[in-house]
Amino acid sequence: xSEIRHMSGTRRGRRGAILAVVMLLLIVLFVMGMTLLSVKNxxxxxxxxxxxxxxxxxxxxxxxxxxxxxxxxxLDFPPEDxxxxxxxxxxxxxxxxxxxxxxxxxVVTVDATRNDPxxxxxxxTIRVTAVGVATERDGSxxxxxxxxxxxxxxxxxRGSTALNPFRYQFVEWQEHGTL
Numbered sequence: 001x002s003e004i005r006h007m008s009g010t011r012r013g014r015r016g017a018i019l020a021v022v023m024l025l026l027i028v029l030f031v032m033g034m035t036l037l038s039v040k041n042x043x044x045x046x047x048x049x050x051x052x053x054x055x056x057x058x059x060x061x062x063x064x065x066x067x068x069x070x071x072x073x074x075l076d077f078p079p080e081d082x083x084x085x086x087x088x089x090x091x092x093x094x095x096x097x098x099x100x101x102x103x104x105x106x107v108v109t110v111d112a113t114r115n116d117p118x119x120x121x122x123x124x125t126i127r128v129t130a131v132g133v134a135t136e137r138d139g140s141x142x143x144x145x146x147x148x149x150x151x152x153x154x155x156x157x158r159g160s161t162a163l164n165p166f167r168y169q170f171v172e173w174q175e176h177g178t179l
Contacts, residue, residue, distance in 0.1 A: 049142075049143070052134045052142040052143035053134075053143045053145065055103060055104065055132075055134040055143065056104065056132045056133060056134040056143040056144050056145035057132060057145040057147075057175075058132065059094060059103065059104045059105070059106050059132030059133065059134060059145070060106060060130045060131060060132030060145045060146065060147045061130075061132070061147065062094065062106060062132070063092070063106030063107070063108045063130030063131070063132060063147075064108070064128060064130045064147055064149060064170075066092065066106070066108065067108045067110055067128045067130065068128070068151060068168055068170070071110070071126065071151065071153070071168055072167075072168040086111070086112040086113045087109065087110070087111045087112070087113055088109070088110045088111075089107065089108065089109045089110075090107075090108055091105055091106065091107045091108070092105060092106060092108075093105040094106070101135075101137045101139075102135065103134065103135070104132065104133045104134040104135045105133055105135075106130050106131060106132045106133070107130070107131045107133070108128065108129070108130045108131075109127075109128070109129045109130075110126060110127075110128055111126065111127040111128070111129070112124075112125075112126045112127075112153070124152075124153040124154045124155075125150050125151060125152060125153055125154075125171070126150070126151045126153045127148065127149070127150050127151075128148070128149050128150075128151060129146065129147070129148045129149075130146070130147050131144055131145070131146045131147075132144060132145045132146075132147075145175070145176075145177065146175075146176040146177075147173070147174070147175050147176065148173075148174045148176065149170045149172060149173045149174070150170065150171050150172035151168055151169065151170055151171070152164065152166050152167060152168065152169055152170075152171045153167065153168065154167060155167065
């Protein structure tokens with residue numbers, strides 16, 4: 001009879017050891033699952049920030065192109081009565097065609113202060129700075145991107161009376177990244 005009791009005690013010990021191993025395995029699997037969820041959550045947030053950063057960059061590019069086209073086509077831009085020291089800043093909000101909340105806005109500064117009005121028309125440049133701001137649907141700012149560029153505003157080419165074929169083209173370009 002003691003033999004039978006001894007075997008049943010060994011079985012209980014094995015069952016207890018198996019239960020402990022299963023519990024340990026479940027804890028390890030739980031920790032691995034939580035780690036995987038945390039990594040995926042971080043990747044999703046990083047992906048959203050990259051998306052908003054690119055959106056801010058494209059908004060800044062839209063501001064740069066807007067200023068370049070206005071300088072090239074609109075004779076009244078920038079308005080003479082508003083400019084102080086040949087510097088002008090304006091902002092425009094970008095609306096989606098379907099009427100949904102805006103994606104953001106850009107702020108553009110057109111700076112011609114380095115030009116001497118007494119000098120010839122060549123060597124004239126205009127520094128344009130555009131800051132693109134991406135916003136959430138509630139209007140909160142999520143990313144911004146700044147670009148600074150110099151436009152060639154010379155009417156003629158250097159040392160010639162020929163018209164400048166590169167007038168209002170960017171001759172310098174600096175991106176300051178997502179802020």
